[in-house]
Amino acid sequence: MTGWLVIAKREFLERVRTKWFAITTAIGPIFMIALLVVPVLLARLGGTTKLAVVDHSGQMADSLRRTLPASDWEITIRTDDPTEASLLAEIRDKKIDGFLVIPKDALEQGEIVYQGDNATAQVPMAKLQFAVMISRMGAIKHLSPEDIAKLLSVNFSTKHTTGEAASASGGATFALGYIVMFILYLAIVLYGVNVMRSVVTEKTSRVVELMIAATKPRALMLGKIVGVGAVGVVQILAWFAMAIALIVFREPILGLFGLHGGINLPPLSMTDGVVILVDFVLGYFFYASLYAAVGAMVSSDQEAQQAQTPITMLLVLTIICVQLVANDPRATGPAILTLVPFSSPILMPMRWLLGGATGMDVALSFSILAASTWLVAMASARIFRVGILMYGKRPSMRELGRWLRYR
Amino acid sequence: MSFAVAIEGVTKRFADHVAVDSISFEVPRGVVYGVLGPNGAGKSTTLRMINDIIAPDGGTIRILDTLAPGRDAAPKIGYLPEERGLYPKMRVAEMIAFMGELRGMSARDAKARAGAWLERLGLSKWARNKVQDLSKGMQQKVQFAACAIHDPELLILDEPWSGLDPINAEVLRDVVAEQKKAGRTILFSTHQMEQAEKICDEVCIIARGKKVLEGGLVELKRAAQKDGLVAIGFADDQARAKAAAVIADRSIVAAERPPRHGDTADMEVELAPGATVDGLLAALVGAGASVRRFEVVVPTLHQIFVDRVGAENAIVAERSPS
Numbered sequence: 001m002t003g004w005l006v007i008a009k010r011e012f013l014e015r016v017r018t019k020w021f022a023i024t025t026a027i028g029p030i031f032m033i034a035l036l037v038v039p040v041l042l043a044r045l046g047g048t049t050k051l052a053v054v055d056h057s058g059q060m061a062d063s064l065r066r067t068l069p070a071s072d073w074e075i076t077i078r079t080d081d082p083t084e085a086s087l088l089a090e091i092r093d094k095k096i097d098g099f100l101v102i103p104k105d106a107l108e109q110g111e112i113v114y115q116g117d118n119a120t121a122q123v124p125m126a127k128l129q130f131a132v133m134i135s136r137m138g139a140i141k142h143l144s145p146e147d148i149a150k151l152l153s154v155n156f157s158t159k160h161t162t163g164e165a166a167s168a169s170g171g172a173t174f175a176l177g178y179i180v181m182f183i184l185y186l187a188i189v190l191y192g193v194n195v196m197r198s199v200v201t202e203k204t205s206r207v208v209e210l211m212i213a214a215t216k217p218r219a220l221m222l223g224k225i226v227g228v229g230a231v232g233v234v235q236i237l238a239w240f241a242m243a244i245a246l247i248v249f250r251e252p253i254l255g256l257f258g259l260h261g262g263i264n265l266p267p268l269s270m271t272d273g274v275v276i277l278v279d280f281v282l283g284y285f286f287y288a289s290l291y292a293a294v295g296a297m298v299s300s301d302q303e304a305q306q307a308q309t310p311i312t313m314l315l316v317l318t319i320i321c322v323q324l325v326a327n328d329p330r331a332t333g334p335a336i337l338t339l340v341p342f343s344s345p346i347l348m349p350m351r352w353l354l355g356g357a358t359g360m361d362v363a364l365s366f367s368i369l370a371a372s373t374w375l376v377a378m379a380s381a382r383i384f385r386v387g388i389l390m391y392g393k394r395p396s397m398r399e400l401g402r403w404l405r406y407r
Numbered sequence: 408m409s410f411a412v413a414i415e416g417v418t419k420r421f422a423d424h425v426a427v428d429s430i431s432f433e434v435p436r437g438v439v440y441g442v443l444g445p446n447g448a449g450k451s452t453t454l455r456m457i458n459d460i461i462a463p464d465g466g467t468i469r470i471l472d473t474l475a476p477g478r479d480a481a482p483k484i485g486y487l488p489e490e491r492g493l494y495p496k497m498r499v500a501e502m503i504a505f506m507g508e509l510r511g512m513s514a515r516d517a518k519a520r521a522g523a524w525l526e527r528l529g530l531s532k533w534a535r536n537k538v539q540d541l542s543k544g545m546q547q548k549v550q551f552a553a554c555a556i557h558d559p560e561l562l563i564l565d566e567p568w569s570g571l572d573p574i575n576a577e578v579l580r581d582v583v584a585e586q587k588k589a590g591r592t593i594l595f596s597t598h599q600m601e602q603a604e605k606i607c608d609e610v611c612i613i614a615r616g617k618k619v620l621e622g623g624l625v626e627l628k629r630a631a632q633k634d635g636l637v638a639i640g641f642a643d644d645q646a647r648a649k650a651a652a653v654i655a656d657r658s659i660v661a662a663e664r665p666p667r668h669g670d671t672a673d674m675e676v677e678l679a680p681g682a683t684v685d686g687l688l689a690a691l692v693g694a695g696a697s698v699r700r701f702e703v704v705v706p707t708l709h710q711i712f713v714d715r716v717g718a719e720n721a722i723v724a725e726r727s728p729s
């Protein structure tokens with residue numbers, strides 16, 4: 001067997017045998033079950049808001065009470081004309097969560113103001129605003145809130161399609177894209193850092209010279225990346241298998257918690273699977289090479305933590321841009337982000353799943369990523385070759401440049 | 408003649424200092440060969456170049472007559488580096504077998520040989536323990552097994568005695584002798600002359616990256632031996648008193664000096680020009696001084712080393728900061 005294979009085999013077996021591997025592989029599905037169950041559970045919880053309504057117009061308070069569900073809102077209509085100061089005092093004393101002041105001219109353009117300790121909560125505030133709109137509309141047009149609710153209820157839904165396969169619901173596709181992106185990001189960081197630590201161990205345990213005498217530095221680096229990556233592939237495949245089982249047996253599992261419903265994930269096609277796998281393998285190689293080079297530059301784990309900052313920045317930058325892809329996968333921004341090699345492996349599968357990319361886009365993205373992964377791996381191998389035998393001071397940028405040019 | 412290692416005009420520069428300066432030497436097959444020198448002389452750098460860990464800037468290296476350092480030579484070399492460690496979390500037997508596989512053995516052979524080596528070193532019952540469970544001395548034995556598991560024709564040991572206690576140093580010398588008997592070539596570096604003296608057949612002394620001296624241990628000693636220096640030990644004080652007249656005779660003895668530290672002789676004398684060892688002995692016997700010890704002083708390797716390298720060189724030989 002050639003050197004890199006022997007090394008890959010060792011790295012793989014050493015990891016797969018550990019408790020750490022068993023635990024993380026097992027925790028994956030628990031995490032996924034939580035993903036399935038927790039949103040359903042949370043939707044059931046949610047506290048009630050104690051709301052005081054001061055209605056100077058005298059035309060909206062009653063319909064507000066009928067619009068806002070009593071399970072979430074505990075409404076008292078105040079006719080004692082309290083001052084703002086006294087209402088604020090009530091909030092301080094936790095007697096109420098907030099108060100809504102409706103001025104006399106509310107039906108014209110008078111400002112309706114809510115003040116409360118939960119004014120930053122997006123969902124309750126949106127519901128409150130909606131209820132205020134309905135009540136005001138009803139007062140102007142002399143309609144009951146029930147009539148308006150009837151007028152507003154339209155049977156409308158979005159379905160995601162690229163014009164080929166059967167379409168799934170837009171929300172579920174979005175969730176799938178998000179989950180895949182997140183797993184890719186997590187796997188690349190997790191296993192990339194693992195490669196770096198493995199390289200650092202090589203130096204701290206002083207075993208490296210023994211290794212380099214028996215094989216080439218390039219084989220050592222390749223073996224480590226492949227060995228650790230194989231662990232990643234095995235783990236991800238195990239997770240996907242469990243995820244498929246979870247989706248198939250979704251109802252019985254939710255039933256165990258006395259629930260039903262939950263997120264309805266659309267099925268993944270073979271093409272989707274290939275895109276995800278290729279992006280994982282290339283992205284992992286890209287980042288693992290960088291991490292390996294960093295590992296070779298430093299002499300201790302602590303130093304490695306600092307030295308990996310530039311790589312972390314690339315990954316954080318990628319995660320910041322996730323929202324751009326999520327908002328509109330067809331826009332120019334996401335198109336560029338899925339071509340740039342450091343963000344494309346994480347963002348491309350998401351953009352692809354959300355239907356923002358054509359086959360040509362994916363092919364171009366793969367080509368750029370493959371080419372730059374090759375370049376990065378070659379450069380890292382050069383740094384690795386020199387750095388792996390160095391102890392002590394971390395190299396400056398200029399020294400790194402010199403290492404790259406060594407014969 | 409067939410050589411295990413032949414290096415010619417090899418040079419290695421680091422940044423602004425020359426670590427190895429045009430060194431040449433040849434290691435015949437089947438000998439124990441010591442590369443000796445003070446710290447920073449370039450010993451490790453030379454051994455690293457033979458192992459293709461670093462590339463020389465000039466000169467040629469041939470291994471087992473025909474091979475260049477690198478892929479083809481690697482399976483035939485066992486290398487114990489100065490910076491030697493093991494994977495702390497790996498099982499002992501697996502660690503040794505792993506190094507064998509890296510040197511080109513099949514997994515099954517490597518496993519069997521690892522077991523045999525552990526038995527040889529008395530570590531069989533530790534085979535399934537993790538490396539980190541072993542004492543330092545045991546780990547050193549495992550390191551040796553890991554570097555010799557593939558039965559290499561050439562063993563290269565860099566400062567093998569550093570950090571070994573006298574017992575383990577003895578074990579290592581035994582193993583080296585055993586390997587030599589089995590027809591292998593052992594090339595090692597050290598700055599510990601006493602260790603080298605006990606097992607070397609041939610030596611090459613280097614200092615500041617340059618070769619100072621090379622040759623068989625016996626020939627070197629013989630060449631450095633001064634016929635005129637004799638160590639004498641007397642039976643008792645009476646004998647010493649009787650010998651005083653002979654020692655004072657400037658036609659026989661040119662000078663007298665106290666014995667070396669730890670030596671059992673009573674004195675060392677330098678013969679006068681024209682005087683012989685036989686003559687001195689006859690004179691002493693004639694004076695009735697009974698002699699317990701009478702020996703022409705043979706210089707130790709350490710003395711040769713200090714004489715040739717120079718006391719100053721032995722201490723300094725600094726690396727310039729890079």
